[in-house]
Amino acid sequence: MxxxxxxxxxxxxxxxxxxxxxxxxxxxxxxxxxxxxxxxxxxxxxxxxxxxxxxxxxxxxxxxxxxxRPMPVASGVEALRYLMREHGLNQGDVPEVGTQSVISEILSGKRQLNLRQVRQLADRFGVPVEVFI
Structure with missing residues (x-):
């Protein structure tokens, strides 16, 4: 041995x-x-x-x-809402998405995130783009 x-x-x-x-x-x-x-x-x-x-x-x-403990499936808007809350951000603190009114429409479901916004948010928060899709 x-x-x-x-x-x-x-x-x-x-x-x-x-x-x-x-x-x-x-x-x-x-x-x-x-x-x-x-x-x-x-x-x-x-x-x-x-x-x-x-x-x-x-x-x-x-x-x-x-x-x-599988991860629950979340929409891109739910992920954005979560990340904003975790980072202590309000609608005016996320210029990657657009103006405060655009962010409000996205968070309320009246508007979808576009590809540019998704890429910029992924870069800002250091997460894969799939998080927001």
Missing amino acids: SALIKHATEHWHHVAPLLNKPETEDEYDLLVSGLDELLEIIGEDEGHPLNRLAILIGDAIEAYDHEN
Whole structure:
């Protein structure tokens, strides 16, 4: 048996909970907490030896979310409304869309976002254009 496998075998019971796909909310919560701790240790250092473990845990969390907590489908207007609220913006703070009256018509459903507006909003908020389509 190689030294690597010997060490892995000796410490597996400590590491296994971090590498298993979560099947319950408790296991999910354990991974989220573990990832939070790892990210505090790693910081911005992508070359940190624990970075790969953080990526694996993040992937397991994402898979669980995808399977158990699907994202609700939202319209482009709902996404815009949400992003404006999250960023503390009012209708006058989004010139990418147009004048305040244009924004009001879009938010009330009287007008659709056009492609130019969608692209500019995606750039401003750092999200894919599909969010607004």
